[in-house]
Amino acid sequence: MNDVLCDEGAAKKETEEAVRQSVLGVFIDAIVPSLLRLAEPTVAMTCAAESARLASVAEDFAALNERALGCFNNFLLVIEESLKAWFRMHADRVDAWWRFLIGVAERLVGSAADADPAAADRRLRYMVLDRAIGCMWTLARGVGGEVPATPDQIEGLIFVCSTAPGHALRVKAVGVLGNIARRQPGHVDANRRIGLFLVDHVIAASLQANAQPGGTCAAVEPVAEALDLLFDIYGDMAYDYDEPVFVREKLLPRLRQMLAPMRSLCKTVDRRKHRSLRDRCDLATQNLRAFIEYKATERK
Numbered sequence: 320m321n322d323v324l325c326d327e328g329a330a331k332k333e334t335e336e337a338v339r340q341s342v343l344g345v346f347i348d349a350i351v352p353s354l355l356r357l358a359e360p361t362v363a364m365t366c367a368a369e370s371a372r373l374a375s376v377a378e379d380f381a382a383l384n385e386r387a388l389g390c391f392n393n394f395l396l397v398i399e400e401s402l403k404a405w406f407r408m409h410a411d412r413v414d415a416w417w418r419f420l421i422g423v424a425e426r427l428v429g430s431a432a433d434a435d436p437a438a439a440d441r442r443l444r445y446m447v448l449d450r451a452i453g454c455m456w457t458l459a460r461g462v463g464g465e466v467p468a469t470p471d472q473i474e475g476l477i478f479v480c481s482t483a484p485g486h487a488l489r490v491k492a493v494g495v496l497g498n499i500a501r502r503q504p505g506h507v508d509a510n511r512r513i514g515l516f517l518v519d520h521v522i523a524a525s526l527q528a529n530a531q532p533g534g535t536c537a538a539v540e541p542v543a544e545a546l547d548l549l550f551d552i553y554g555d556m557a558y559d560y561d562e563p564v565f566v567r568e569k570l571l572p573r574l575r576q577m578l579a580p581m582r583s584l585c586k587t588v589d590r591r592k593h594r595s596l597r598d599r600c601d602l603a604t605q606n607l608r609a610f611i612e613y614k615a616t617e618r619k
Contacts, residue, residue: 343402346394347412354394355419357387360426360447381443388423388450392457399461406462416458417466421475423451428479445484452479452491459498468499473509477516480541489541493521497548503559510560511568514552518573521545526580529587539588539596542581543603549574550610556617571614574607581607 480492
């Protein structure tokens with residue numbers, strides 16, 4: 320009887336796996352390619368300022384691009400949470416999706432950087448760009464940062480992070496960069512570029528701005544995200560970039576200088592109005608203190 324029950328259990332698992340693989344196959348081979356075709360920006364999306372009729376058309380195309388990218392991101396989230404091993408077995412798909420998303424972002428960033436773009440055009444471009452960067456973030460997380468990001472693409476993501484009109488897009492760009500920085504071995508220069516950018520331009524610059532009169536809590540989320548990523552990136556001295564970047568660039572003394580400003584930043588967030596944000600900021604500060612203590616003794 321036990322043998323029969325075991326056989327039935329194994330058959331059930333095989334059937335469920337076959338169904339899962341068949342559904343996954345339909346998504347990958349049929350649905351995802353269609354989503355990506357719908358996600359690609361068109362010329363019509365950049366005509367919002369030319370007339371009221373074209374503005375309506377541009378709005379519709381941008382909404383279509385945004386929805387398609389949102390669906391694609393949901394698909395990537397399912398893979399990341401339930402079938403992460405699939406990413407490792409299909410690096411060619413990951414590379415192709417990364418190149419597509421980079422192409423979308425480059426097109427949108429190039430348009431947004433044009434001289435004096437109309438406000439309507441700029442809003443639509445950043446609306447779609449936010450979704451594209453979000454997809455990159457999910458994809459990079461799913462593969463542990465092992466995406467084929469080139470130095471020019473890293474600079475492009477840094478540009479997006481530096482010029483983002485809102486902190487939500489900035490958080491996503493920080494997330495993509497932080498995951499790319501985890502690549503090893505052989506990516507020390509990329510790690511240095513990203514690590515120093517996160518420390519100096521995302522965290523330190525935000526803390527300095529908060530210390531000025533009128534400083535606000537708008538930068539809390541990018542700072543907390545950047546800190547969480549730094550803890551992962553430099554969490555082990557065995558990583559090939561830890562000694563040439565974390566040690567030689569003296570990141571530990573810089574992080575020590577951030578502890579008191581981080582406490583001050585946390586106090587700017589009203590716990591009654593933004594409890595989850597305050598909790599995240601407090602946790603990042605606690606982890607920063609623990610991380611400093613850990614890295615100070617790691618090589619002794």
